Amino acid sequence: MKKLLLNLPIMAAAIFLSTWGRSEPSARVPLAVARNNANAIVSWPYPSTGFGLEFSTNLSATGWQQAAGTAVSNNGRWEVTAPANLPGGFFRLKNHVQHFGFWAGSLAPQGSIVEQRGSVNFTYLQAGFSGALSDQAMASGMRLLVPSPDFSDTNAVNAIKPYINSILAFFMRDEPDCVAGGNPSTLNTLLTSIEAEIAKVHANFPGAKTMFTVGCGFWTYNNFRIPNGMDYIAIESYGSTGDPATTKSEWLAKINHLKSYMNSSQRIFLMPGGTEGYGSECQLIEKANDIYNYAQTDPLVIGVFPFDWYSDNYDCASVGQFCGNGVPATNYAIPVVGGRSARDLPNLRARYIQIGQSVMSGPFLDVGAGGPAIQFLGGPELPTSPWIPSQTGGTDGTTLVVDFFDPNLGATNQAMRIDSGSNANEWYVGPLALDEMAVGARFRLVDFSPTGKENLLCLTTRSTPMSPAPAITLVNGRYKLWSYVNSDKQIMDLGPAVTDAWHIAYLYARNDGKVKLWWDGNLVFDGAAPLVNPFDGYVEWGSGSWQYDATTTVDFDWVAYGNNF
Incomplete structure (x- = not known):
């Protein structure tokens, strides 16, 4: 039997996950310590994907080490067993995926610190070190990825030294496997030159980390190696086609091959493609999800580094702008000429x-068995599989893609406009044999009737034999947390409905009746809901499902369901 750990010089330090974004919830993953005979059992909630346990004899920022022992799942918790006679110290949880930032792009090689503030924690000074930009980035909470300097220029080297504690890594070279063009001798020369530069980095900046990228064909060389002294390897994970499944199989093969060259201290950054040349916007979103979901499951992956931020060409003259080295920050009205990148694909x-905010703060909701999974719907296209359309009571409802100015992005975005007509017009996924899951959406009412009921966002889990059926429902002009299926009752009033006001809702349900609702960043309900659903799990969203005697027009910016947000 486990007992609370008393009178032992070991303490558990809970990690508190900060706010996920302007409208995103905050949460925490608490640590607990219990005594089991001569051992201390350190545990935290399962699945809590991506966390590792660390130990330190003090709370200094530099004294933390990976805790001995392997985490095993037991009764809904991760557990690590440690001897109870350890010297006095502290445990903490740390997510191994710690870094997120964009490759800047060819137009503006210093990236956009202003535009990316709050969603990245490092910036790549692609055009070379700049003290002014470094100060700006550091003030925005970003670390620096700095190209290796010209070590023959003493002034250039000395200019970097005051910033060394804010440098994530020195970037040594881009794609030596591509530059070599299939020639093993050329590759060897390039790798040897990288090793010489790494030695200079270490001589001038002791303890500094280094990074390079690979991806074109390093697996085809019989003499490929990771240069001696290299710390981080960024793997280009763009894909040879737009198909996300093919792309995933390709970068998984790259990762597996790369690991055969890595030593125990080296770590991986994954570089998903973020430009239209690697797929449609919807495909790029799916590729981003695949990368992020995988990253949380592989402890060797510590960063996500999308390629890239700026589009290659902007028609600045047409709007009377002087772009100079890049586009004026937050000016999204300048037309893009040719393929667009992440900055100019609003849904991506x-x-x-x-994803960036989740990397920096940790997922606020981590539920269900298995690895992290999320099905994210957003973009300039109508839903496709696995989303299924459904209409009840008539067929006059419509689903359209509409443009709107999004104040959160400062740019034109796209939403799916669902009109009920005189019936129900919804999209759903199911049946799902899941005991717990969550659904999230950003939506607004464009128009609605003052009376009647209309379900907007619904969730059920697998029934054993019954489960809860919570929904965000419009009831006589007010938002409600509602119980539907074999029920028609209020769980909680959320306030009056107003047109053109965006809301973000995350709804969680478990088959024993546990329900949580985050409404515009706040956990407003955490309790039991009636067991009223005899069916399997479904996710439903739109304009009406089980209740549809109102008329509504609803814009959905995005919808997602899964076990990790």
Whole structure:
């Protein structure tokens, strides 16, 4: 039997996850310590994907080490067993995916610190070190990825030294496997030159980290090696086609091959493609999800580094702007000539902002068995599989893609406009044999009737034999947390409905009746809901499902369901 750990010089330090974004919830993953005979059992909630346990004899920022022992799942918790006679110290949880930032792009090689503030924690000074830009980035909470300087220029080297504690890594070279063009001798020369530069970095900046990129064909060389002294390897994970499944199989193969060359201290950054040349906006969103979901499951992956931020060409003259080295910050009205990148693909940008904030703060909701999974719907296209359309009571409802100015992005975005007509017009996924899951959406009412009921966002889990059925429902002009299926009752009033006001809702349900609702960043309900659903799990969203005697027009910016937000 486990007992609370008393009178032992070991303490558990809970990690508190900060706010995920302007409208995103905050949460925490608490640590607990219990005594089991001569051992201390350190545990935290399962699945809590991506966390590792660390130990330190003091709370200094530099004294933390990976805790001995392997985490095993037991009764809904991760557990690590440690001897109870350890010297006095502290445990903490740390997410191994710690870094998120964009490759800047060819137009503006210093990136946009202003535009990316709050959604990245490092910036790549692609055009070379700049003290002014470094100060700006550091003030915005970003670390620096700095190209290796010209070590023959003493002034250039000395200019970097005051910033060394804010440098994530020195970038040594881009794609030596591509530059070599398939020639093993050329590759060897390039790798040897990188090693010489790394030695200079270490001589001038002791303890500094280094990074390079690979991806074109390093697996085809019989003499490929990771240069001696290299710390971080960024793997280009763009894909040879737009198909996300093919792309995933390609970068998984790259990772597996790369690991055969890595030593125990080296770590990986994944570089998903973020430009239209690697797929449609919807495909790029799916590729981003695949990368982020995988990153949380592989402890060797510590960063996500999308390529890239700026589009290659902007028609500045047409709007009377002087772009200079890049586009004026937050000016999204300048037309793009040719392929667009993450900055100018608003739905992809919104998804990467979410991913970046989640990397920096940790997922606020982590539920269900298995690895992290999320099905994210957003973009300039109508829903496709696995989303299924459904209409009840008639067929006059419509689903359209509409443009709107999004104040959160400062740019034109796209939403799916669902009109009920005189019936129900919804999209759903199911049946799902899941005991717990969550659904999230950003939506607004465009028009609605003052009376009647209309379900907007609904969730059920697998029934054993019954489960809860919570929904965000419009009831006589007010938002409600509602119980539907074999029920028609209020769980909680959320306030009056107003047109053109965006809301973000995350709804969680478990088959024993546990329900949580985050409404515009706040956990407003955490309790039991009636067991009223005899069916399997479904996610439903739109304009009416089980209740549809009102008329509504609803814009959905995005919808997502899964077990990790």
